[in-house]
Amino acid sequence: MTVLQVEGLQTHFFTDAGVVKAVDGVDFSLDEGEVLGLVGESGSGKSVTGFSILRLVDPPGRVVGGHIMFRGQDLAQLPESEMRRLRGNRIAMIFQDPMMTLNPVLRIDTQMIEAVRAHERVSAKAARDRAISALAKVGIPSPAERLGAYPHQFSGGMRQRVAIAIALLNGPDLIVADEPTTALDVTIQSQILAEVQDLARDTGTALIWITHDLAVVAGLADRVAVMYAGRIVETGPTDAVLAGPDHPYSVGLLGSIPGHGQRGQRLAQIPGMAPNMADLPPGCAFAPRCFRADARCRAEAPEITVRGSGGRLRCHHPMSAGEVAT
Amino acid sequence: MTGMPAPEPSRGWSADSLPWLLAGLMGVSTLALVAGPGWSSLPARVLLLLGFIALAAHLLRGKGRQFFNGPVAYLAAGSLLLLVVLALFASEIAPQNPYDLRQLDIMDGRLPPGSTTFDGAMTYRLGTDEQGRDILSGILYGLRVSLSVAIVATLVAMAIGIVVGIYAAWAGGRTEAILMRLVDLQLSFPSILVALMLMAAFGRGLDKVVIALIIVQWAYYARTVRGTALSEARKEYIDAARGLGLPVRRIIFRHLLPNCIPPLLVISTVQIANTIVLESSLSFLGVGVPITRPSLGLLIANGYDYMLSGQYWMSMYPGVALLAIVASINLVGDRLRDTLNPRLRR
Amino acid sequence: MLVYLLRRIAQSVFVALAMMVIVFFGIYMIGNPVDILISPDATPREIEETMARFGFDQPIHIQFFTFVGNALQGDLGRSFVHGESAVTLILHYMPATLELAALGLFFSILIGVPLGVYAGYKSDRWQGRAIMTGSIFGFSLPNFWVGMLLILIFAVELRWLPSTGRGDTVEVLGIRLSIFSENGLQYMILPALTLALYKASLVTRLARAGTQEALVQDYVKFARAKGVSETRILFVHVLKNIMIPIVTVLGLELGSMIAFAVVTETVFAWPGMGKLLIDSILTLDRPVIVAYLMMTVLIFIVINLVVDIVYTILDPRVRLTGGST
Numbered sequence: 003m004t005v006l007q008v009e010g011l012q013t014h015f016f017t018d019a020g021v022v023k024a025v026d027g028v029d030f031s032l033d034e035g036e037v038l039g040l041v042g043e044s045g046s047g048k049s050v051t052g053f054s055i056l057r058l059v060d061p062p063g064r065v066v067g068g069h070i071m072f073r074g075q076d077l078a079q080l081p082e083s084e085m086r087r088l089r090g091n092r093i094a095m096i097f098q099d100p101m102m103t104l105n106p107v108l109r110i111d112t113q114m115i116e117a118v119r120a121h122e123r124v125s126a127k128a129a130r131d132r133a134i135s136a137l138a139k140v141g142i143p144s145p146a147e148r149l150g151a152y153p154h155q156f157s158g159g160m161r162q163r164v165a166i167a168i169a170l171l172n173g174p175d176l177i178v179a180d181e182p183t184t185a186l187d188v189t190i191q192s193q194i195l196a197e198v199q200d201l202a203r204d205t206g207t208a209l210i211w212i213t214h215d216l217a218v219v220a221g222l223a224d225r226v227a228v229m230y231a232g233r234i235v236e237t238g239p240t241d242a243v244l245a246g247p248d249h250p251y252s253v254g255l256l257g258s259i260p261g262h263g264q265r266g267q268r269l270a271q272i273p274g275m276a277p278n279m280a281d282l283p284p285g286c287a288f289a290p291r292c293f294r295a296d297a298r299c300r301a302e303a304p305e306i307t308v309r310g311s312g313g314r315l316r317c318h319h320p321m322s323a324g325e326v327a328t
Numbered sequence: 329m330t331g332m333p334a335p336e337p338s339r340g341w342s343a344d345s346l347p348w349l350l351a352g353l354m355g356v357s358t359l360a361l362v363a364g365p366g367w368s369s370l371p372a373r374v375l376l377l378l379g380f381i382a383l384a385a386h387l388l389r390g391k392g393r394q395f396f397n398g399p400v401a402y403l404a405a406g407s408l409l410l411l412v413v414l415a416l417f418a419s420e421i422a423p424q425n426p427y428d429l430r431q432l433d434i435m436d437g438r439l440p441p442g443s444t445t446f447d448g449a450m451t452y453r454l455g456t457d458e459q460g461r462d463i464l465s466g467i468l469y470g471l472r473v474s475l476s477v478a479i480v481a482t483l484v485a486m487a488i489g490i491v492v493g494i495y496a497a498w499a500g501g502r503t504e505a506i507l508m509r510l511v512d513l514q515l516s517f518p519s520i521l522v523a524l525m526l527m528a529a530f531g532r533g534l535d536k537v538v539i540a541l542i543i544v545q546w547a548y549y550a551r552t553v554r555g556t557a558l559s560e561a562r563k564e565y566i567d568a569a570r571g572l573g574l575p576v577r578r579i580i581f582r583h584l585l586p587n588c589i590p591p592l593l594v595i596s597t598v599q600i601a602n603t604i605v606l607e608s609s610l611s612f613l614g615v616g617v618p619i620t621r622p623s624l625g626l627l628i629a630n631g632y633d634y635m636l637s638g639q640y641w642m643s644m645y646p647g648v649a650l651l652a653i654v655a656s657i658n659l660v661g662d663r664l665r666d667t668l669n670p671r672l673r674r
Numbered sequence: 675m676l677v678y679l680l681r682r683i684a685q686s687v688f689v690a691l692a693m694m695v696i697v698f699f700g701i702y703m704i705g706n707p708v709d710i711l712i713s714p715d716a717t718p719r720e721i722e723e724t725m726a727r728f729g730f731d732q733p734i735h736i737q738f739f740t741f742v743g744n745a746l747q748g749d750l751g752r753s754f755v756h757g758e759s760a761v762t763l764i765l766h767y768m769p770a771t772l773e774l775a776a777l778g779l780f781f782s783i784l785i786g787v788p789l790g791v792y793a794g795y796k797s798d799r800w801q802g803r804a805i806m807t808g809s810i811f812g813f814s815l816p817n818f819w820v821g822m823l824l825i826l827i828f829a830v831e832l833r834w835l836p837s838t839g840r841g842d843t844v845e846v847l848g849i850r851l852s853i854f855s856e857n858g859l860q861y862m863i864l865p866a867l868t869l870a871l872y873k874a875s876l877v878t879r880l881a882r883a884g885t886q887e888a889l890v891q892d893y894v895k896f897a898r899a900k901g902v903s904e905t906r907i908l909f910v911h912v913l914k915n916i917m918i919p920i921v922t923v924l925g926l927e928l929g930s931m932i933a934f935a936v937v938t939e940t941v942f943a944w945p946g947m948g949k950l951l952i953d954s955i956l957t958l959d960r961p962v963i964v965a966y967l968m969m970t971v972l973i974f975i976v977i978n979l980v981v982d983i984v985y986t987i988l989d990p991r992v993r994l995t996g997g998s999t
Binding site for chain 3: 095107113120165
């Protein structure tokens with residue numbers, strides 16, 4: 003069953019320097035228990051997409067168009083008071099930097115109990131018990147004692163586990179995770195990945211995992227969506243996309259991961275810099291950096307084409323040109 | 329512009345010495361005015377007003393739009409200009425000379441606003457005090473006393489603070505440590521307490537108030553200047569100047585001072601307002617200006633005894649004037665700080 | 675932590691000694707005390723006797739050592755006017771000032787924190803700007819002027835509150851306090867408000883700056899993502915963070931509040947040590963002035979220490995590093 007259906011999402015930032023179209027027409031959908039990997043460079047709009055779903059985009063940013071259908075409700079149209087009731091309850095979020103997400107002067111129990119009691123009239127005792135079991139679930143030893151601690155008494159990995167525990171507290175239908183392991187050590191990163199995967203599978207929670215690291219997605223996501231300059235340029239089942247990427251940008255992203263059997267070879271790079279979002283080229287935004295680009299790419303933005311594998315693509319010159327369905 | 333372009337960070341002697349010169353000019357002329365005979369000299373006062381306007385215009389060059397960002401800024405700047413003009417030309421504007429006892433009629437004592445003299449020649453628009461002095465005239469002259477005391481004290485304190493601060497920063501070592509300990513010690517006590525003690529020791533008097541207010545303030549400037557001088561001294565262009573073999577004096581005057589002074593002028597705007605408040609508090613407590621030269625604070629104190637019996641005007645109107653001048657200086661100072669120099673916010 | 679505390683105490687002792695020197699030599703300049711002690715038609719012999727009795731005939735450095743010796747034993751001389759021990763006199767008047775300052779501090783937090791937090795929350799809107807402009811007026815209003823205005827409005831015109839004096843007191847642990855009696859509290863409201871206004875403006879500005887800074891932090895966004903209400907975010911998450919600088923500054927300002935009480939007490943004829951100081955200055959009652967200054971220095975030193983301790987309690991990060999040593 004579909005949990006989330008995003009259609010034509012547009013989030014723009016109205017700055018003094020002009021309108022920045024950080025997210026400009028994003029579509030995707032997510033089923034129960036499904037894990038979607040949202041991949042892209044910094045500034046591609048992947049985090050803004052995540053924040054748009056929770057309607058937590060900071061001014062001067064604003065969701066200006068599209069629909070965010072969540073369990074039959076359009077979040078883009080929902081009044082703020084009802085949106086607040088959904089946040090942390092049906093839709094939870096995990097942030098990038100665990101050192102910054104917990105309030106440094108409040109104890110862990112305060113920050114966990116308030117997340118329960120913001121949505122349910124339960125006793126402080128019941129909320130506390132739920133906090134303890136959530137902490138245990140994410141692998142924090144002796145959770146009952148740790149509840150009374152302050153964030154600075156935890157390591158970065160532990161703090162991220164606490165943040166994940168907070169996200170799990172109310173058994174949400176959807177968790178948006180914004181690069182939650184980027185700031186952590188590689189070993190801790192893999193532990194947390196494994197745990198999150200188990201949790202999502204056990205509870206049937208759908209998960210949007212935002213990352214710039216395709217290697218993370220490979221082991222975790224059911225489907226992957228590659229974002230570039232505010233748009234999804236390619237999406238499809240993880241295996242299909244990773245095995246045979248069709249968009250030149252996806253190819254570039256994959257090429258820049260060091261893999262087995264490539265020792266001593268130069269890593270492939272995507273030439274050029276991430277685009278200036280306030281001043282995008284008229285045609286395909288990737289054209290200036292694309293080795294396959296021609297005059298058509300520079301003049302005309304490619305429309306979405308549906309691929310045989312159930313994937314979608316925005317490219318005039320896909321890598322496997324023969325398979326284009328339309 | 330002819331000649332060599334000045335090195336970018338210091339912006340050179342010519343452009344940035346101007347506010348410094350103007351401030352000095354204002355200080356000296358105000359000092360001359362306070363001293364007595366100067367008040368009668370109309371050209372001196374016109375010069376002072378022009379200096380004031382030129383200084384403001386210079387500080388705001390190219391940033392006028394940023395400064396005047398709303399009605400409050402216009403209102404504050406306008407009322408400040410008006411009050412300065414009123415103070416400077418009090419002797420031309422005021423219906424009565426409150427210092428001239430021959431003009432006072434004790435029979436006209438404590439008349440409510442709107443009363444007229446017995447012969448109907450003059451209307452006391454804001455009433456009279458217990459000696460039959462016209463409150464409006466008292467306010468205009470009092471404004472003059474309050475403003476000049478505060479401006480002189482602030483500018484002299486600033487000059488002393490600049491000298492001590494730069495000296496401390498340049499000398500370093502034990503000299504710096506001792507000077508800064510002294511500054512810390514003084515600043516750890518509220519200015520009102522220090523000023524009160526000084527006035528208790530000195531006794532009443534215009535010059536004594538000014539001296540006390542200088543002593544109260546210098547340490548604050550010394551600390552600020554030392555901080556700025558140290559951070560400026562660390563910048564590369566000072567090293568570059570030293571590397572070129574420029575003498576220390578030249579480095580201080582051409583490079584350090586021009587960079588220290590504009591932020592100080594902004595601070596001193598607000599500091600003038602604080603000084604006016606401090607002086608008026610001292611005068612209200614009876615240890616400030618002499619009875620013969622009442623400032624706004626003393627006028628308020630004089631009328632205070634009658635306020636509870638409903639004769640509010642003797643204290644109330646000088647109080648409104650005091651609020652107007654202090655508030656407009658503070659509002660202008662706040663805008664100046666926002667526009668010119670966000671880094672030295674307190 | 676202990677080392678730190680000991681160093682702080684040593685520092686304070688040094689400040690106290692330095693102040694003793696400054697106060698003694700400073701006060702030495704105030705008039706000739708003999709003039710007010712002896713009637714003008716006293717014989718030279720009587721004058722000499724009085725001088726000897728108070729030790730004024732001794733060279734100044736001997737007088738200084740006598741002064742320091744006595745001061746260390748808690749004796750700062752006898753008031754010329756009241757004939758009582760100056761320290762006793764100050765201690766007698768001190769509670770009135772302290773309770774006034776404490777209530778003033780409370781008012782300034784009560785007024786300043788909500789205004790500042792709201793101004794920070796609405797910093798781009800007219801509400802925020804209006805509060806900030808208002809706070810400039812709060813800075814601009816001289817203490818005595820505010821007092822005068824409050825008396826005019828609430829005592830003279832509306833007759834809601836008494837104008838001057840202290841009202842009933844209740845004895846608590848041997849100290850006479852107004853704050854615990856309803857009548858006494860009524861007398862305290864106007865002077866305490868007067869004293870509070872300047873600090874309230876300061877608190878407003880601090881709270882606004884802190885709120886603005888805290889609101890863009892990730893932990894606020896995370897709290898929003900948890901579905902926590904805006905009210906709770908402002909008054910729990912933000913407030914707890916901004917209270918640290920506010921308490922630090924306010925604690926340090928308690929000293930200046932006691933100093934500014936000089937003006938407020940004069941306006942409201944409040945029988946505290948500030949009023950005592952002004953009266954003593956006007957009558958050249960040297961020992962009382964000295965005693966006031968020394969007591970104030972002592973209060974300042976204690977306040978600084980207490981602020982440090984409260985700071986460690988409020989900020990768990992400081993507490994941990996302090997506790998581990």
